[in-house]
Amino acid sequence: MAVAGLFYFTLASLKIVFCHLLTGTLMSAMSLMLLSSLGNLFFGSIWLLQANLYLGLLVMCGFVLFDTQLIIEKAENGDKDYIWHCIDLFLDFVTLFRKLMMILALNEKDQKKEKK
Numbered sequence: 001m002a003v004a005g006l007f008y009f010t011l012a013s014l015k016i017v018f019c020h021l022l023t024g025t026l027m028s029a030m031s032l033m034l035l036s037s038l039g040n041l042f043f044g045s046i047w048l049l050q051a052n053l054y055l056g057l058l059v060m061c062g063f064v065l066f067d068t069q070l071i072i073e074k075a076e077n078g079d080k081d082y083i084w085h086c087i088d089l090f091l092d093f094v095t096l097f098r099k100l101m102m103i104l105a106l107n108e109k110d111q112k113k114e115k116k
Helices: 002-013 015-043 046-076 082-115
Strands: none
């Protein structure tokens, strides 16, 4: 419990560094997703597609965190354009929803194959 509290305190006190750390991680994951998508065009692997979908789901969760931190930072600096901030988060949630629906559709397709 003490370790979790210390970890939380460290992240709370270094939120600007956390935002920049998250940027590099998310962009690296997006590059990996791009390369795996291009590879999947040639190989046509269902496993690669599923890995890309699950990684995309995690990346979009990270983008929700990143955009939320970015909106907070912009608001603290005086940017009160809440309409564009809402659009940023809305687009993140739409992409998150699309990835989740694709995963659920693939799982349902697999379950129908098992029933036959």
